[in-house]
Amino acid sequence: MGLFHKLLDMFTLGSDRPIRRLLAYYFLLGLLVFAVNWAWPNFDARLTGSEIVRMETPELLQDGLTEGPTVSSPVDKPPPLSMMASVAMMLIGAVLLMLPVSWVYMSARNSRSHNQGVVQTLIILPVVVTGIVIIVQDSLALAFSLAGVVAAVRFRTTLKDARDTVYIFLAIAVGFAAGVQALPIATLLSVFFNFVVILTWRYDFGRNVLEAQSSTKWVEPLSSLANQDTDSEVPDRDLVLALTPESADILAARFDRVRDLLAKKKTRFNAVLRLTTDAVTETQRLTESLLDDIVKRWQLDQVVSVEGKKSELIYLVRIKKSMSQDEFLTAVRGRIGGLVPGVRLEAGESLSEQEAD
Amino acid sequence: MRAWLLPMLAVLAAGCGIGKAKRAAADSAAAATRVGRLTDQVGDPRGRTDVPLAKWIMPRDMQEISGIVLAPDGNHVLAHGDERAHLVEIDWRSGMVIKRFNLGETPVKGDFEGITRGGLDYYMLTSKGKIYQFREVEDGKSADYVVIDTKLGDACEFEGIAHDPLTNSLLMACKTPEKSMRDSLVIYRWPLGDNPPPVSRITIALDLVIASNDWDDVRPSDITIDPFTGNIVLITAQQRALIVLSRDGQVVSAGPVPTDIPHTEGIAITRDGLLLISAEAGDAPASITIFRWPHPGRQAAAPAAGVQDSVTDPSQP
Structure with missing residues (x-):
């Protein structure tokens, strides 16, 4: 992890800005895929599902006249090791693409709406969905069986925030894409989603104009605490991270009262x-x-x-x-x-x- | 722990190897039986042409099988998928998949409708009139290709392609011609070579083709050349029809396919006098079905050699 952080720092010039760090992560991921593809030319085909598995021996097709009707010939199943390698790649791909989504979830939230369960679900869910899609793929019978099994399990988790649902949907979409070996689509989904979320968070998109900006809510009481002009920067970053706007308000009011008691400041107007x-x-x-x-x-x-x-x-x-x-x-x-x-x-x-x- | 793990893995690997070898041997024996059976059937000059001699169920990657064409040795057939340039070579006598390959590292996507061969070059046609020219490659490899844009996509939606060895040209069957020619069966001729003559067109009035059949329309799904007569043979999926035209566009015969095969997508005729019809998956899985082809002299004498001897190249002039 240390090396990974060092690499991220190298590409972001040590910046903590989320967009820069996200860009650096995706760049590193692309570099990794490029390197593996260079060392293993068939890798790209595995990611996109266009891989042709070399046949060790000729495969005998089913005789449709004497052996009766079947859905399809079983001869096209890839060898187990090759199949395992492909599945592992899909699962790893799903996790690597959901990691930055979980970071964005953790960053673009205040501490009250943070839900560790959702964070972990964002990593685990796509892995499970990928596995299910790989198993069910092309089989209507399995799909119906799955629907039956899922219907038997009661899911009653209510998410507090509508945005959490969107994150869960994304996890499912990435899982689906990985499952059908469409990792390039999953990559685009992950990248696009993350940047849209970061930008909407950064610019407080959709804010009610009649309410003060969240940044104002923080700056005013904290400036008051620091006994500074409201225009100035919040003095201590750790203080900002430690307090919610509500608790900062309460604290500022308390400080005001203490200040009034201890030292009556000469007022400008009477x-x-x-x-x-x-x-x-x-x-x-x-x-x-x-x-x-x-x-x-x-x-x-x-x-x-x-x-x-x-x-x-x-x-x-x-x-x-x-x-x-x-x-x-x-x-x-x-x-x-x-x-x-x-x-x-x-x-x-x-x-x-x-x-x- | 490691001491017993390695021998165990070795035993497992050996077990897998033995299993594979056993399966391969069993497959070879089954394939030989199939070839023998088919050879016997082909040898019967009075056998019926409407009874399938063999039917091979296609693997999963060929459920959307589109066109088929005979390989140079005459014993193998090359089949391709509908949406991706993925090809599978099958020994049509035994139903053995010999190899698979793609066009391009990542298989080219397109609405591929037919395939044919002229010499060692293969030509795959899209519905928009683009022709992909390539050569066969080894199993698991990717073939390089050249794209020929006929620019006929606006004039017609193509469904099949055949190489005419006499004129060294590609015949492209039109499924949906432009409005002004909707009452005709249209085939474009795309000449090959260094100084090719201009593109020409064969049009036959639909009324003449339909004749006494109860079809509303005729929409070809593939085209081939009869290696015995040089006639143009068309197959249609909707009408489930088999139509034979002379080289000058006269209707030789027009009737239903030998048995009721839905979703017919490809057709090929071997030098042994066998008709191969590929059908994509619908209610039934995709398949290649083999019938006797009523070629001239079939009643007079049986083919001198069995299927295995037919190694002549049908498309060579």
Whole structure:
């Protein structure tokens, strides 16, 4: 395994990116097939089922007149060793093609939806399906027998995630392809499936746009934990891997409370100004020109618009020490009172303490 | 542990070897019996032509058998599959599979409909009018090939091919001709050689071919040349008909195949006066059935030699 990892690292230049590592794996697999095919020219024919087995002695066909009707002549069965070699190749091929699928399954999942049973099934199922297809091939009687046997066994496993079902389907498809000696088809299936899954996972395809991206869910609480700006990178990769978004949220909230208790940080704003209006643009223009004149700093926090109701403008402001809350409200009403039927000021702790002093 | 394992393996290997040798000897004896029986039957000049003399059940890889052609020695027949250029050589006298080979390392895929031989070269035809020219190779090998595109695929869906030694040309039987010729039986002639004459066509009105038979249509599934008369012999799967045409396109005879064989796909006539018909699997497994061929002089005298002596090359001019 060490050598295998070293080879993968060599081809991916040590990159951990899943697409690069997948490409390197398939490249190595192709190289292996090429090398074996070079050393053993008949190998390719075995993979595709087009192999011609040399006859050791002439084969006697069945006499259709004297020996009665049969389904087909038994003379075309390959020698046991040759058959075993072909079957082994099909089984190994199925496992080698499903290994990267299991890696993708493990990678493109969060820890909650990870299911070790499914991972192991992805490796084992195609081997079993390949064996069954090889046995049943061309025999309607065996196929019916198999259906009977399978019907007698109760399968009642419910998979939690619809995507798990798709993985199982893929395992069956690869098993079928290997069983009918169509390993090139199985290879394409494996490659195409893996890259589609990786890309849909990478770009969060199909995400509900009304919900925050999964990456945002992680970054915000973790940045908060690290007391950094939300734009910055998450500081510790191990921390990211260790936490789910929910637990990171809880932890961040706890840290916030601790931070508030231990050290009261000086806030940038000391009040929230709420204005209810029908003329949002005009109100905004007038308010902001006023705030420029009378407060130390301000920031438009939110504009809430609801169909059929008045809009609400919410400003964060830092009122100067020289101005009281009443003076501030009077100034606001004086400038934009005609446009704004409702003006509310929510004073922060620091402002209240300042006025009390 | 190793001490007793090796002798045990040796005993097993020896057992397998002895088993194989015994089976091979038994097969050889059975084959000799079959050849003897067939030789006796062929030697009877008054034997019926509608009773099969032998019927060999095809192996699994030949269940979709399409065309058949006699090998240069006249005792073997080369059969090919429908969808892949996989060939099997069978000793038609004993029903022994002699060898198998493919066209190309990975057998060429195509809708192969017929095979014929001119000298040592074999020609295999697809329904779209492509001809694969190749030579026989050893058992288990892959044959190299040359593709000749007749570009007649739009004019006709082909179903059979025969080499005419007199004109050194390939006769290609049309199963479904283009619309304007649907009321005719159409055979294309594809000349071979260095400076071949242009491609020609034989068309015979279907009414003349059908004559008093109760067929709606005539769709050939294979074509061959009668080595005794040089006549063109056609077989059809749907109508289960055997049609003999003279070289100038006159209908010599048209009637049902000797016994009711479904899915007839190939036809060959030996110099011993035997008709070989291959049929693909349907309700019954694929087979090659052997009948007497009513060649001129058959009633007058029996063939001087048995089947084993017939080593002449029927396709050589």
